[in-house]
Amino acid sequence: MVETAVYEVAEENAKKRIDKLLAEILPDVSRSQVQTWIDKEMVTVNGKQVKANYKCVPGDRITWTIPETEEPEIEPEDIPLDIVYEDSDLIVINKPKGMVVHPAAGHYGHTLVNALLFHCNDLSGINGVSRPGIVHRIDKDTSGLLVAAKNDGAHTSLSEQLANKDVERKYEAIIHGELAHDTGLIDAPIGRDPNNRQRMAVIENGKEAQTHFKVLERFRNYSHIECRLETGRTHQIRVHMNYIGHPLVGDPKYGPRKTLDVAGQALHAKVLGFRHPATGEFLHFEAEAPEIFRDTLTIIKKMS
Secondary structure, three states, X not given: OOOOXXXXXXXXXXXXXXXXHHHHHOOOOOHHHHHHHHHOOOEEEOOEEOOOOOEOOOOOEEEEOOOOOOOOOOOOOOOOOOEEEEOOOEEEEEEOOOOOOOOEOOEOOOOHHHHHHHHOOOOOOOOOOOOOOEOOOOOOOOEEEEEEEOOHHHHHHHXXXXXXXXXXXXXXXXXXXXXXXXXXXXXXXXXXXXXXXXXXXXXXXXXXXXXXXXXXXEEOOEEEEEEEEOOOOOOHHHHXXXXXXXXEOOOOOOOOOOOXXXXXXXXXXXXXXXXXXXXXXXXXXXXXXXXXXXXXXXXXXXXX
């Protein structure tokens, strides 16, 4: 069994359903998973069993003890890949919107890693069995360029380039509102949101994060922008743009409820550049945004 955890309900969480509250404070745990725990009597409030719809009271002591589970073996899957470049050291993929990069709770199949395991004879093992070859990630609903390493030497080199801010990464996004400045730098630390563990936020003791932005085109109530990353924090562009009052169109986590339906945030990793781990040659790749992104721009233009 994992160590039993205890959480005392604060005043601001009064009257919240217990399943909703636990899903908020526990990273990478879904509400449905919490409901399963409650059904299996793995969760108590003040030592008593409750139902998933129990409304929390300030001072309640919530206790949960969840058994450890073995991660299932990651299987190769014959999933088509949009391969931009490949050699014996690495592979560059244009990841489609909606594809999860690597297996995790709730997503053990149909990921980019499952596809890579089928396509490649070898992948680096630095990140273990669930993330072979994965040097960096982009979110499920973010499309675009991503590099994977086929051996540990290539993985180490690419990771060092990322850490040293030597990798070129540019994204294009559609945001709410009309940015006043043509260019700018958002330099604000990012960490886990203390009020919602499933979100990231700009917080005082977070990790450094810098996002450069440039306006490509302005529309009525919207802007089409390019972002260049110096760092690669979780949800960085999404958090930073929301922080300055211009959340991404379609973003279900950081954007407004009333937004255009683009099946997740309108964000595309369009440029990726790095030095080849073996030859030292600088490689530069570009990928056009997917059709749904381009169609959204067309709709916004007609609305303006």
